[in-house]
Amino acid sequence: MNAANPEPATHWVLTLSCPDRPGIVHAVAGAIATSGGNITESQQFGDPETGLFFMRVQVEGDLTQNELETAIAPVAEQFTMSWLVDRVGRPMRTLVLGSTTEHCVGDLLNRAHSQRLPIDIVGMVSNHTVLRPLAEFYGVGFHHVPVTKATKAEAEARLLELVEELDVELVVLARYMQILSDEVCTALAGRVINIHHSFLPSFKGARPYAQAHDRGVKLIGATAHYATASLDEGPIIEQDVERVTHADDVTELVAIGQDVERRVLARAVRWHAEHRVLLNGHRTVVFR
Incomplete structure (x- = not known):
């Protein structure tokens, strides 16, 4: 692939839920940035009734699913997250x-x-x-x-x-x-x-x-x-x-x-x- 037609970056979706506490968004965004990913879409919700935090992030970049999962894993452990990474648009x-x-x-x-x-x-x-x-x-x-x-x-x-x-x-x-x-x-x-x-x-x-x-x-x-x-x-x-x-x-x-x-x-x-x-x-x- 030449410079005029670069290979398109891969698009991933990350979803997570965990007990709500300060610093979750900062930690997730930092891990994504460190892995070389760029956040293209981000939504989050903290439920005051259940005390749970929910987040969905789409990430674009020249990184594999394993590389993104490796970057997120320490954060997931730190915040006791249930989480998933998948390719955007995969049937x-x-x-x-x-x-x-x-x-x-x-x-x-x-x-x-x-x-x-x-x-x-x-x-x-x-x-x-x-x-x-x-x-x-x-x-x-x-x-x-x-x-x-x-x-x-x-x-x-x-x-x-x-x-x-x-x-x-x-x-x-x-x-x-x-x-x-x-x-x-x-x-x-x-x-x-x-x-x-x-x-x-x-x-x-x-x-x-x-x-x-x-x-x-x-x-x-x-x-x-x-x-x-x-x-x-x-x-x-x-x-x-x-x-x-x-x-x-x-x-x-x-x-x-x-x-x-x-x-x-x-x-x-x-x-x-x-x-x-x-x-x-x-x-x-x-x-x-």
């Missing part, structure tokens, strides 16, 4: 789970295929076969894993096998109409995003749009959150709403709601894949 290996409705699954596949979402969908799992043609259209491996009361444990074991075999980093429940067991939620803690078709905590469980219509709501929404052992109560990543009126029947509410679901889920997946979401107990810190 996150993602497994999508769906049942019969295709609006969320199809939207994720389309966004990933057109490179508008920083994920690599390495497979689709479904307890039905309805979505197989959609997966095949996008060239994504389809795995039919039926689930009954008698076979639930076997089905979940197969799911965890696929996570291991495909080197999956993120699992997305794109209207997957099965409840994951406590064991699976624990094994994949912080790595499973679910889209709930209502503005949580309202209208949990089945038929939320019918519940909403019965209550005469004027706003409907969707919630993307991390799946936990507590049904629909995991840390919330993103929410959105749309205004509706008394003239909208259940069918119209479903159509409006599905559009909100697509948008909310895509944003949550993007922010997770870009390491913009940090867990803060039963809540999240989202650096947008």
Whole structure:
């Protein structure tokens, strides 16, 4: 590479959380500067309720991931940090789970295929076969894993096998109409995003749009959150709403709601894949 066309610098993202105390930002910035990195983006938040500090930094420079990690390691030890370094824009290996409705699954596949979402969908799992043609259209491996009361444990074991075999980093429940067991939620803690078709905590469980219509709501929404052992109560990543009126029947509410679901889920997946979401107990810190 000649001087007129120098090799571009590598762009890294560093995320961290630790007990809050003075000097964290100064120490992190100093370590990055010493390693030859240049900070191109920096966001931080100190939570007075939990006493925790959160930070997301993007670093550009002619340095390897190992060199940046080596520079940060002493600081991380000093401040008792949980931390991660990754390449900016690296597609996150993602497994999508769906049942019969295709609006969320199809939207994720389309966004990933057109490179508008920083994920690599390495497979689709479904307890039905309805979505197989959609997966095949996008060239994504389809795995039919039926689930009954008698076979639930076997089905979940197969799911965890696929996570291991495909080197999956993120699992997305794109209207997957099965409840994951406590064991699976624990094994994949912080790595499973679910889209709930209502503005949580309202209208949990089945038929939320019918519940909403019965209550005469004027706003409907969707919630993307991390799946936990507590049904629909995991840390919330993103929410959105749309205004509706008394003239909208259940069918119209479903159509409006599905559009909100697509948008909310895509944003949550993007922010997770870009390491913009940090867990803060039963809540999240989202650096947008």
